[in-house]
Amino acid sequence: MAEKRDITIYDLADKLNISAATVSRALNNHQGIKEKTRKRINDLAVEMGYRSNNFASNLRRQKTNTIGVIVHELNSTFITSVLSGIEKVATTANYDIIIGHSAESSIKESANAGNFFHKRVDGLIASLAYDTEQLAHFDPYFNKKIPLVFFDRVPKNSSGIKVVIDNYKAGFEATEHLIAQGCQHIYHITASLNRNVYADRVEGYKDALSKHGLAYSDDQLIITDFGEAASLEVAAKLIDKEIKPDGLFVSNDFCAAICIQSFKDAGLRVPGDIAVVGFNNDVISKIIEPKLTTVNYCGREMGEVAARSLINSLNGIVTTGHTDTITLKAELIIRASSQRIRLKNEAI
Amino acid sequence: MAEKRDITIYDLADKLNISAATVSRALNNHQGIKEKTRKRINDLAVEMGYRSNNFASNLRRQKTNTIGVIVHELNSTFITSVLSGIEKVATTANYDIIIGHSAESSIKESANAGNFFHKRVDGLIASLAYDTEQLAHFDPYFNKKIPLVFFDRVPKNSSGIKVVIDNYKAGFEATEHLIAQGCQHIYHITASLNRNVYADRVEGYKDALSKHGLAYSDDQLIITDFGEAASLEVAAKLIDKEIKPDGLFVSNDFCAAICIQSFKDAGLRVPGDIAVVGFNNDVISKIIEPKLTTVNYCGREMGEVAARSLINSLNGIVTTGHTDTITLKAELIIRASSQRIRLKNEAI
DNA sequence: ATGAAAGCGCTAACAG
DNA sequence: CTGTTAGCGCTTTCAT
Numbered sequence: 001m002a003e004k005r006d007i008t009i010y011d012l013a014d015k016l017n018i019s020a021a022t023v024s025r026a027l028n029n030h031q032g033i034k035e036k037t038r039k040r041i042n043d044l045a046v047e048m049g050y051r052s053n054n055f056a057s058n059l060r061r062q063k064t065n066t067i068g069v070i071v072h073e074l075n076s077t078f079i080t081s082v083l084s085g086i087e088k089v090a091t092t093a094n095y096d097i098i099i100g101h102s103a104e105s106s107i108k109e110s111a112n113a114g115n116f117f118h119k120r121v122d123g124l125i126a127s128l129a130y131d132t133e134q135l136a137h138f139d140p141y142f143n144k145k146i147p148l149v150f151f152d153r154v155p156k157n158s159s160g161i162k163v164v165i166d167n168y169k170a171g172f173e174a175t176e177h178l179i180a181q182g183c184q185h186i187y188h189i190t191a192s193l194n195r196n197v198y199a200d201r202v203e204g205y206k207d208a209l210s211k212h213g214l215a216y217s218d219d220q221l222i223i224t225d226f227g228e229a230a231s232l233e234v235a236a237k238l239i240d241k242e243i244k245p246d247g248l249f250v251s252n253d254f255c256a257a258i259c260i261q262s263f264k265d266a267g268l269r270v271p272g273d274i275a276v277v278g279f280n281n282d283v284i285s286k287i288i289e290p291k292l293t294t295v296n297y298c299g300r301e302m303g304e305v306a307a308r309s310l311i312n313s314l315n316g317i318v319t320t321g322h323t324d325t326i327t328l329k330a331e332l333i334i335r336a337s338s339q340r341i342r343l344k345n346e347a348i
Numbered sequence: 349m350a351e352k353r354d355i356t357i358y359d360l361a362d363k364l365n366i367s368a369a370t371v372s373r374a375l376n377n378h379q380g381i382k383e384k385t386r387k388r389i390n391d392l393a394v395e396m397g398y399r400s401n402n403f404a405s406n407l408r409r410q411k412t413n414t415i416g417v418i419v420h421e422l423n424s425t426f427i428t429s430v431l432s433g434i435e436k437v438a439t440t441a442n443y444d445i446i447i448g449h450s451a452e453s454s455i456k457e458s459a460n461a462g463n464f465f466h467k468r469v470d471g472l473i474a475s476l477a478y479d480t481e482q483l484a485h486f487d488p489y490f491n492k493k494i495p496l497v498f499f500d501r502v503p504k505n506s507s508g509i510k511v512v513i514d515n516y517k518a519g520f521e522a523t524e525h526l527i528a529q530g531c532q533h534i535y536h537i538t539a540s541l542n543r544n545v546y547a548d549r550v551e552g553y554k555d556a557l558s559k560h561g562l563a564y565s566d567d568q569l570i571i572t573d574f575g576e577a578a579s580l581e582v583a584a585k586l587i588d589k590e591i592k593p594d595g596l597f598v599s600n601d602f603c604a605a606i607c608i609q610s611f612k613d614a615g616l617r618v619p620g621d622i623a624v625v626g627f628n629n630d631v632i633s634k635i636i637e638p639k640l641t642t643v644n645y646c647g648r649e650m651g652e653v654a655a656r657s658l659i660n661s662l663n664g665i666v667t668t669g670h671t672d673t674i675t676l677k678a679e680l681i682i683r684a685s686s687q688r689i690r691l692k693n694e695a696i
Numbered sequence: 697a698t699g700a701a702a703g704c705g706c707t708a709a710c711a712g
Numbered sequence: 713c714t715g716t717t718a719g720c721g722c723t724t725t726c727a728t
Contacts, residue, residue: 006705008704008705008706009705009706010705010706018714018715019714019715019716020705020706020707020715021706021707021708021714021715021716021717022713022714022715024705024706024707024708025707025713025714028707032713032714033713033714034713034714037713037714049488049491051465051466051488052466052705052706053407053468053704053705053706054403054466054467054468055402055403055404055406055407055468055704055705055706056403056407056704056705056706056707056720057705057706057707058403058706058720059401059403059404059407059704059705059706059707059719059720059721059722060705060706060707060708060719060720061706061707061708061720062720073428074422074423074427074428074431075422075423075424075425075427075428076423077423079422079423080421080422080423083422083449084451096463096467098446098447099446099447101431103432115444117399118399118400118402119402119444120401120402120403140397140399143397228631254631257635258635261635261637264637283576283602283632284631284632284635286576287605287606287609287632287635287636288635289609289612289637354721356720356721356722357721357722358721358722366698366699367698367699367700368699368721368722368723369698369699369700369701369722369723369724370697370698370699372721372722372723372724373697373698373723373724376723380697380698381697381698382697382698385697385698400721400722401720401721401722403720403721403722404704404720404721404722404723405721405722405723406704406722407703407704407705407706407720407721407722407723408703408704408721408722408723408724409704409722409723410704
């Protein structure tokens, strides 16, 4: 494949009758190179189409200046904004990032982790897949003391820095909001309780019910994978419940949207008959009719904080100890899908 | 950062009193190694936690077995399925992929191209950003004869393999469908005509109008960037038009969804007053009410074809010549948002 | 079937 | 301010 041989620093050195070391130093902006020499070298490099050889450099420096990022999915605005946050901070600090997505499969997550380890990333940022239980695939990182930062979906017990929101509080507030709207039979749709994000919200949900003297039975908690098919099924099940739900808190906007649609198709009014709250403030929450009340948290900020923490550890700035879990703000955004009070006033 | 020194093939060789060359051969499944020796080596490698050093290997082989993929955005199901198609083929052929996203900015696209070139990807797969005009950032690839495959949003004039759908035909059919539904004043919302995907659909749109004797004026063609704000603006403009549109073809599902919403808010019925067709079959097309008629094309297939073509060139299998543009199928999916005929029959 | 030796391109002591 | 030198870990002739 290779056309002509690549230009190396030796070619530059020969042409200028200087040593390769000087060329290397000039190209890397080391100090102690005469400005004039540096310029001559840089000019020639451009002229000859020189490109530095990463492998050689990495091999020598034992460092790649690359951060691996493993996400559970790509097609959500939340993840995209996390990525752009990471990218911004990483680029500023002169790190490249490589992205792997697990498609919610722990097997692919594991493959990505292995691949990135093999590629010798300097550090790793990850959000766990839906079904990840064993964390063995991260052991090589721990063993080699390669810094590891988890965000959003973090492991329950493990070292490493974690960047999260207060999911308990978010779940609590979402539920309390529904209660304030007069809901008495509030159901909750969530996903694998192995994932902190879901488990914590469930706790918040339960505690809010309990605080306001509302009964809770396991029948009100529905676990699904938020896929389209599963969501449709869940919605159908909800419609057929003995005790009709008048409030619904869903840990995912897409699934909440599907439910709203199903409810409407079944002749139920939202929020009149059933008030709905989602989670994530995805675009879909503003498209669905009625617009969806949801919990917003800033992906970009989460990405920035994660990247910054990672780079700090990379630079030996240790901020660990009791502060190795960083909690960011989240807020309930109230839209039409849950506003029963105002709706009553506005009613025809 | 590095803890203990990494295990190298020399460590393995020493332990077994054989040469590093033999270890290397065994690890890479070269022929001419006694089965027993191979097994001893592999076992010890696992036991000692050996991981091969990519840089050293790449440096030596002048090859990375990595394919770079540059996409204009990540948060669409279309792109995600393209990526999974690429991933599948690449993995099978023993290539890693690294993903870069340009966020629709030619500047970032250029940065990614440079970065990947620097990382010495063996080949590149790309879909152009919204505002890319100059292709100079791909020149290094052409110069070094690094295979380059464009998909979906491809450059107008340039060498390299291109994988596309017949956008002209898709635009033609979408428009003809609206005409068949009795629409007389069909507007078209599109984006930068520098992008083949949009320009070609516009041609199809115009030709369909002309074929059916419908007048066209530039007033009916609206160019926007499909962002949320821009889409809202465009929708408002459309509502205020002198000549009321009764049909709308939008080159993007998200924008089409926003328009439908705005129309409904303004008291217009969809499709009764205005029939709408989108493009891409994004999830949103099934969430919006009424469900959106749209053009579907298979991202996964496009990804697979792109990756396969790239790997073929990598292996020296030249399929270029007149076949260097590969056109895949696309189909109009008819849903409620455009069905005026049936709607009239069903009318109360 | 295995070993010896050279070199991929770069960087960092160390020297001057 | 610049040059000399050694070596990062691996693959691959060329021998044996």
